[in-house]
Amino acid sequence: MLRDINFYITSFFISGICAIFIKLSRGNLFGINSDFDILLGSSPSFFYLFGVLSIVPVIHRKINVTTYRKYVLFIMAGGILYEMEQYWTSMIFDIGDVIATIFAGLLMLALHQKKRSSI
Numbered sequence: 001m002l003r004d005i006n007f008y009i010t011s012f013f014i015s016g017i018c019a020i021f022i023k024l025s026r027g028n029l030f031g032i033n034s035d036f037d038i039l040l041g042s043s044p045s046f047f048y049l050f051g052v053l054s055i056v057p058v059i060h061r062k063i064n065v066t067t068y069r070k071y072v073l074f075i076m077a078g079g080i081l082y083e084m085e086q087y088w089t090s091m092i093f094d095i096g097d098v099i100a101t102i103f104a105g106l107l108m109l110a111l112h113q114k115k116r117s118s119i
Contacts, residue, residue, distance in 0.1 A: 015051030076105030
């Protein structure tokens with residue numbers, strides 16, 4: 001299903017471009033409606049994590065699928081810890097960012113449910 005390395009490279013670049021575009025333009029777009037504001041506020045967290053998870057198979061060419069799932073869970077846990085750390089520091093904590101981080105990790109895990117020896 002996802003054996004082609006081009007998927008991961010494309011996913012990495014599209015995620016990065018989308019995250020940067022939304023991050024730079026969302027200040028001008030806030031106030032349109034509350035649902036759209038929540039999407040704009042949390043989508044960079046999704047795109048950053050999905051992009052980072054997409055680059056792992058590019059770096060490790062023949063990574064084992066079970067090892068990759070562990071990478072996904074480990075990186076997702078790091079992203080959640082970063083979001084939770086914002087609660088205790090002077091940064092802005094948003095539960096939408098936590099949900100977007102979890103969603104990105106779960107989506108990547110769902111894309112790798114097929115039983116294969118390597119990606």
